[in-house]
Amino acid sequence: MDLKVPFTGILSKDESQNPEFFNWNKVKIRYCDGASFAGNQSEPETSTGLFFRGQLIWDAVMEELLSLGLANARQALLSGCSAGGLATLIHCDDFQEMLPKEVNVKCLSDAGFFLDEKDVYGERTMRAFYHAVSNLQGVTKSLQKDCISKMESSECLFPQNFVKYIKTPVFLVNPSYDWWQIHNILAPSTSDHSWFKCKRNIKDCNPSQIEILHGYRNSMLEELNQFQHSRNVGMFINSCFSHCQTWMADTWHSEDSPRINNKTIAEAVGDWYFDRKAVKEIDGPYPSNPTCHNLDFSAFHKA
Numbered sequence: 040m041d042l043k044v045p046f047t048g049i050l051s052k053d054e055s056q057n058p059e060f061f062n063w064n065k066v067k068i069r070y071c072d073g074a075s076f077a078g079n080q081s082e083p084e085t086s087t088g089l090f091f092r093g094q095l096i097w098d099a100v101m102e103e104l105l106s107l108g109l110a111n112a113r114q115a116l117l118s119g120c121s122a123g124g125l126a127t128l129i130h131c132d133d134f135q136e137m138l139p140k141e142v143n144v145k146c147l148s149d150a151g152f153f154l155d156e157k158d159v160y161g162e163r164t165m166r167a168f169y170h171a172v173s174n175l176q177g178v179t180k181s182l183q184k185d186c187i188s189k190m191e192s193s194e195c196l197f198p199q200n201f202v203k204y205i206k207t208p209v210f211l212v213n214p215s216y217d218w219w220q221i222h223n224i225l226a227p228s229t230s231d232h233s234w235f236k237c238k239r240n241i242k243d244c245n246p247s248q249i250e251i252l253h254g255y256r257n258s259m260l261e262e263l264n265q266f267q268h269s270r271n272v273g274m275f276i277n278s279c280f281s282h283c284q285t286w287m288a289d290t291w292h293s294e295d296s297p298r299i300n301n302k303t304i305a306e307a308v309g310d311w312y313f314d315r316k317a318v319k320e321i322d323g324p325y326p327s328n329p330t331c332h333n334l335d336f337s338a339f340h341k342a
Contacts, residue, residue, distance in 0.1 A: 048291035059309035075126035078176030091176035120283035124151020135207040149285040199262040210273040215256040239336040241280040273311035273318040279331035
């Protein structure tokens with residue numbers, strides 16, 4: 040683990056990189072528990088003796104931050120990417136409740152909208168994974184009560200099932216061709232070499248694979264459609280083959296950053312956070328957006 044983490048993108052103090060939040064106080068919380076700070080087992084795991092108690096880590100960090108000045112904030116934004124994006128959604132209302140009612144509290148989830156979708160082999164790999172994580176770490180107490188009253192707790196780790204119950208305003212940034220999700224949810228097998236090149240560079244996908252990727256995007260948009268008329272949810276969903284986009288300068292806000300309707304992610308988030316306008320930005324299917332920064336791992340993974 041790096042001892043120092045560069046503060047770029049949404050964490051940058053450079054106004055040209057981060058025009059809306061450059062002069063805010065910022066804290067980065069290291070991700071370390073494997074369940075988006077939701078684990079809450081009362082007993083150790085039998086084979087290792089480890090306690091999975093990410094919820095207590097979250098509670099301790101928040102307690103310290105409140106004592107250091109967070110309690111006096113006038114504006115606050117909880118954000119995270121990938122598993123941190125999921126953690127943002129899980130803890131969004133808790134974060135809001137820690138602060139006075141007059142504080143403008145909102146939550147930004149970057150690449151945390153993981154889908155409960157069948158993979159190309161017809162299996163629900165991600166659902167099985169979340170089921171195992173839920174049992175191992177005892178996450179139920181940390182999840183949305185309205186959700187777990189209606190379905191198995193592990194299914195309430197999928198944002199499509201619980202975002203509608205979040206009372207605090209949230210903003211969803213997600214590529215509809217999310218590299219991590221394609222690699223781990225849609226085509227998770229490492230033994231199937233037919234997907235090897237496609238998963239590492241979308242330009243190497245054959246026409247039938249592109250159609251499957253379009254189908255995955257359609258599934259994401261169908262789930263997001265439930266928030267189209269919600270005043271509580273903003274979104275920036277681009278057709279890029281990427282994952283996290285808010286913590287890097289070149290994808291958050293720069294001259295060649297990904298754009299939808301000529302707005303960068305930073306500009307869209309600023310419009311939403313400061314209530315300048317409602318933001319529901321969704322572009323067309325790949326390869327319609329020439330501003331995308333598509334990931335390319337082909338040079339590092341030879342078959």
